[in-house]
Amino acid sequence: MIILYFLLIVFCLIHCGHSQKDEVICGLASSWLESVVLSVNIEKKGFHRELLYEVKHDPTPHVIKTLLIQRLPSGVYMDQYQLASLKEDTGLEVLLDSSVNLEDPAYVSPGFSALVYLRPAERVLQAAVPIHGRYHRPSNSGGWEKVTIEGPKLLLRPEKYETKTLPADLPHRVVKAPCTVRNQSLCSWLEIQTSLVSDSVSLKLPVGNLSLAGPVCAGTVLATLLCCALLFRSVWKHGIF
Amino acid sequence: MALTAERFIFRLLNFWVLHSLALVIRLFLVGYGIYQDKTMVVKYTDIDYHVFTDAARFVTQGESPYNRSTYRYTPLLAWILVPNIYVTPHFGKLLFVTCDVLSGVLLYRILSLQGLSSNAAGCFSAVWLLNPLPIGVSTRGSAEAVLSLLVLSTLLCLELKRLFMAAFFYALSVHMKIYPVTYALPIALYISSRGSLEGKGRSLFRILRGLFNKNVVMFAAVAGVVFLALTIAFYYMYGWDFLHETYLYHLTRRDIRHNFSPYFYMMYLSVESEWSLVLGLVSFLPQLLLLLLTSVAFYADLPFCCFLNTAIFVSFNKVCTSQYFLWYLCLLPLVLPRLRLSIKQGAGLLLLWFIGQGLWLMPAYYLEFEGHNTFVYIWLAGLLFLFINSFVMVQIISHYTPRTFHQTKKTE
Numbered sequence: 305m306i307i308l309y310f311l312l313i314v315f316c317l318i319h320c321g322h323s324q325k326d327e328v329i330c331g332l333a334s335s336w337l338e339s340v341v342l343s344v345n346i347e348k349k350g351f352h353r354e355l356l357y358e359v360k361h362d363p364t365p366h367v368i369k370t371l372l373i374q375r376l377p378s379g380v381y382m383d384q385y386q387l388a389s390l391k392e393d394t395g396l397e398v399l400l401d402s403s404v405n406l407e408d409p410a411y412v413s414p415g416f417s418a419l420v421y422l423r424p425a426e427r428v429l430q431a432a433v434p435i436h437g438r439y440h441r442p443s444n445s446g447g448w449e450k451v452t453i454e455g456p457k458l459l460l461r462p463e464k465y466e467t468k469t470l471p472a473d474l475p476h477r478v479v480k481a482p483c484t485v486r487n488q489s490l491c492s493w494l495e496i497q498t499s500l501v502s503d504s505v506s507l508k509l510p511v512g513n514l515s516l517a518g519p520v521c522a523g524t525v526l527a528t529l530l531c532c533a534l535l536f537r538s539v540w541k542h543g544i545f
Numbered sequence: 546m547a548l549t550a551e552r553f554i555f556r557l558l559n560f561w562v563l564h565s566l567a568l569v570i571r572l573f574l575v576g577y578g579i580y581q582d583k584t585m586v587v588k589y590t591d592i593d594y595h596v597f598t599d600a601a602r603f604v605t606q607g608e609s610p611y612n613r614s615t616y617r618y619t620p621l622l623a624w625i626l627v628p629n630i631y632v633t634p635h636f637g638k639l640l641f642v643t644c645d646v647l648s649g650v651l652l653y654r655i656l657s658l659q660g661l662s663s664n665a666a667g668c669f670s671a672v673w674l675l676n677p678l679p680i681g682v683s684t685r686g687s688a689e690a691v692l693s694l695l696v697l698s699t700l701l702c703l704e705l706k707r708l709f710m711a712a713f714f715y716a717l718s719v720h721m722k723i724y725p726v727t728y729a730l731p732i733a734l735y736i737s738s739r740g741s742l743e744g745k746g747r748s749l750f751r752i753l754r755g756l757f758n759k760n761v762v763m764f765a766a767v768a769g770v771v772f773l774a775l776t777i778a779f780y781y782m783y784g785w786d787f788l789h790e791t792y793l794y795h796l797t798r799r800d801i802r803h804n805f806s807p808y809f810y811m812m813y814l815s816v817e818s819e820w821s822l823v824l825g826l827v828s829f830l831p832q833l834l835l836l837l838l839t840s841v842a843f844y845a846d847l848p849f850c851c852f853l854n855t856a857i858f859v860s861f862n863k864v865c866t867s868q869y870f871l872w873y874l875c876l877l878p879l880v881l882p883r884l885r886l887s888i889k890q891g892a893g894l895l896l897l898w899f900i901g902q903g904l905w906l907m908p909a910y911y912l913e914f915e916g917h918n919t920f921v922y923i924w925l926a927g928l929l930f931l932f933i934n935s936f937v938m939v940q941i942i943s944h945y946t947p948r949t950f951h952q953t954k955k956t957e
Contacts, residue, residue, distance in 0.1 A: 350916040385595065406615060409801060411817075439802055442814050446918055510918035517814040520924060524811040525827060527928045528861065531935035532831035535857065536838060538939040543842025544949055 336362055337476075340498045342372075342458050346505040351437040353380075353507055359422060359429040359458065367463040370422040370429055371481060371493055372456040378413040379451035379509065380435045381406060390434070397421040397485035398433055410438040420456070421485050437509040446513030452506040459493035555664065560653060563667050567649055567674035571642040574684040579635065590638075594686025597637060601626040611786040619721055619791050620779050622688055641683040644690040649674040651697040652878045655848070658704050659948075661882055669878040682871060689868060692721050693875035699725075700848055700879075703732065706739075712764045716771035723795055724872060727836050727854045734844035736760045738950060752841065803909055803923050805865035805902075807931040810924035812863065825863070832861040846948040848879035853938065860934040867902075885944040894937050901926075901933035 339362040347354040357372055376382070381404050390396045399419040422429040440449040459479060476494045483491040578589035600610035600623040610616055610623035628636040649670050656666035673679060683690040695718035702711035715732070718725040737755040779787045801813040808828050815821045835857045843850040855873040859865055886894070905926035908919035 350912070350914040352914065385592075385599070389595075403614070407802075439813070441817070446920070448916075448918065508916065510912060510916060510920065512810065512813050512920050514814060516921070517818075520814055521811050521820070521824060524807055524924075524928065525824075527931060528807060528828065528831050531931050532835060532861070534935050534939055535835055535942075538942045539835070539838050539842050539853075542942050542945070542947075543838070544845060544947060545842065 336364060337496060337498075340458070340460075340496060342456070342498045344453075344455060344505055346453070346507055347432075351509065353435050353437070355433045355435055355453070355505070357420060357422070357429075357431045357433070357456070360427060363426055367424055369424065369461045369463060371459040371461070372420040372422065372431075373459060373481065374418045374420060374433075374456040375415065375454060376418060376435070377415045377451060377453065378438070379410045379440060379449070380437055380453070380507075381413065381416075382418055382433070382435050386434060391485075395423065396431060396433065397423075398431075399482060399485045399487055408438065410440045413438060419482065419485070437507065440509060440511045442512030442514045442517075444514050446511065446516070448508035449511045450506050450508050452504050454504045458496045458498055460496055461491060461493045560663065560667060563671060563674060564646055564649060564653075567680075568642070568646045570675075571645065571680055571684055572639075574680065575635065575638045575642060578638070578684055578686075589685060591685040591687050593688070594637060597622060597626050597686070597688065598629045598634060601629050601637075605630045609783045609786060611783060611790050617790045617794055618688070619775075620783060620787060621720070621775070622691070637688075638684060638686050641686065641688060641690045644694040645679055645683040646674070648690060648693045648697050648875055651694070651701050652875075655697070655701050655704055655879060656882065658701075659879075659882070665882065669881050672878045672881065673875060676874070678874065679871060682868070687868060689871045692718060693871065695721065696725060696728075696851070697875065699728075699732075700851070703735065703847060708736065708760055708764050709767055712767035713771055715764075716768040716775070719768075720772055720775050722872075723792060724855065724858055727840075727858050728851050730837070730840040731844040731847060731850040731854065732764070733761050734840065735847045735850075736764055738845065749841070800864045803912060803920075805867070805905060805927060805930060806863055807861075807924075807927045808863050809927055810920055813920075828861075828863055832858060835861065843947055845950050846883075848876055849883075849945065849947055852876040852880050853942070856934070856938055860931060860938075880941070880945070883946045883948070884941065885946065886940070890940075890944075894940055897933055898937055901930040905930055 339360075341360045343358045343360075345356045345358075347356055355374070359370055359372075382398070382400060383406055384400055384404060387396070387398045387400070391398075397420070399421070401417040401419070402414075404416055405413060418433065420431050420433060422431050437451065443449065457479075459481060461483075476496060479493050479495050480490045481493050483489050581587075581589040596613060596616050597618075599613040600616040600618075603610050603612045604620070604623045605627055610620050616623070625640070626637045652670040652673055653666050656669055657663070661669070679690070679693075695714050698714040699711050699718060702708070702714060711732075715725065715728070733756050734752060737758045737760065738752075739760075776788075779791075801809070801816050803809055808824075811824060811828075812821075815824055836854055839853045839857060840850060843853060852873050855876065859869045859872060862869070884891070905923065908917075908922035908926060911917040912919045912923060
């Protein structure tokens with residue numbers, strides 16, 4: 305009984321000492337965590353846009369790996385081949401969780417997730433990820449279709465814990481995700497709830513006008529029949545029969 | 546001054562000078578493309594070239610080239626580009642550039658066989674050899690030059706009465722892209738009528754009866770065997786993917802994204818309605834009708850017939866991208882010698898054609914890169930482009946002197 309009690313005390317001491325050490329060593333002190341600010345903006349116009357991510361934090365002597373998990377709706381897509389060539393040219397590291405069809409319209413496409421590995425920096429981490437709009441169903445009056453992209457999840461992983469798993473007692477959710485963009489192994493990451501400067505971004509994509517379907521079909525058929533008749537007459541007149 | 550200019554052009558049109566110059570220009574641009582790709586954000590190389598290279602890489606790893614999404618060509622193309630992986634990534638571009646210049650050589654040869662002088666043949670083949678459009682397309686890594694080489698080889702072999710080789714090249718070209726199927730009827734009529742003593746005035750019945758002649762059957766058999774052998778072999782290796790991506794995709798392609806076709810907006814708006822099938826069929830009929838009529842009307846002048854068939858096919862197709870224009874551009878030098886249009890008229894038609902393209906490209910740019918809703922303008926520009934294409938074709942047909950078999954016999 306006494307031995308059990310003794311073991312319990314020792315365990316508590318180790319545990320508290322351990323977590324205290326952790327707070328300092330991994331640099332994930334809650335005060336520092338509150339300084340992390342994530343902002344997402346969407347740039348460019350039309351069907352080809354760019355998602356600009358910016359993570360600002362107070363300087364820390366420790367190296368902390370940052371990962372953004374961005375869930376994307378069916379209305380947009382990312383080109384894995386473009387991302388592969390950007391990785392070679394500019395070092396942008398983005399991993400897609402499934403193969404994304406580049407040509408399908410929005411109503412037959414599923415959403416997907418993109419994992420953006422931000423390069424460690426002193427204070428500000430940035431990434432510009434190109435995305436493209438899909439064609440949407442035409443609407444009854446034309447105009448534009450709004451596609452909303454919710455804010456990403458911010459995940460952190462102190463480098464010291466590369467081989468170990470994170471202690472379970474930290475007040476943040478522990479998530480398993482690929483360690484690097486090469487997707488060779490899974491690591492534990494901490495999901496941080498930060499103050500997002502804007503919760504979601506949206507883009508508007510032009511869509512066709514269903515109310516014009518009748519005139520468009522009639523006009524197209526008439527025009528093609530007219531051109532067909534013109535050519536028919538010319539070939540009939542000058543052809544060798 | 547005028548004399549030196551004339552002498553310069555005279556020297557330029559010399560066979561070796563012209564073709565060497567064409568090759569040098571293309572090699573220079575390939576080199577420039579490598580430089581631009583390395584240093585600038587906007588790449589010179591076409592995305593298609595990367596698709597081919599990725600597919601070739603899959604082939605070297607023993608896998609299907611169709612693992613590369615958007616690879617919609619014959620596996621043969623991925624196979625011949627395997628040196629892209631083992632030797633140099635620029636091998637494909639050098640190959641396409643060579644095919645491009647060889648197409649020029651074949652154009653020169655066909656024109657010479659038709660009775661043109663060396664200078665005239667050089668002048669008309671320069672329309673292809675020194676034309677920025679095919680130069681740009683093949684130096685950027687697009688494979689259209691291979692197909693134009695195959696089509697021109699078919700025409701040259703038919704001109705030389707080498708039916709066996711013609712059938713072989715024809716089967717290869719149909720294997721690569723579907724549109725040469727539209728040449729089947731003109732070629733069959735051409736072969737069947739060539740030996741006969743009858744000239745004009747044959748009834749449709751007699752024309753069709755003449756199709757069952759020994760040479761036509763031989764041509765059809767050889768082409769059929771080669772095509773089937775390739776299809777069966779690749780189906781055995783790559784299964785359904787091969788059939789779907791190489792042929793069925795193109796046949797059933799209902800691309801609702803904006804393109805030059807006049808049908809684009811109609812297809813986009815009706816893609817999920819019950820009218821979609823009917824409209825698809827309705828849009829197929831003008832194409833079919835015109836192709837049949839043109840084949841029967843002009844088969845005696847095979848290059849002209851193929852040119853018209855291709856232009857009609859492209860203009861009335863449900864999908865039309867700028868790559869398709871090369872399909873009939875490679876046959877234009879064979880049509881020009883017998884075209885009675887003045888330089889001014891020809892330049893006017895060319896300008897009109899470019900204006901039609903420009904009027905489409907503007908709203909398309911605003912839609913894709915600025916996000917304006919310009920669908921109606923793109924649709925109207927597509928219809929206008931169809932009118933302009935039809936007008937240009939009507940002008941060409943009215944001012945052309947087709948070869949007939951009487952004339953062919955005279956030159957032989």
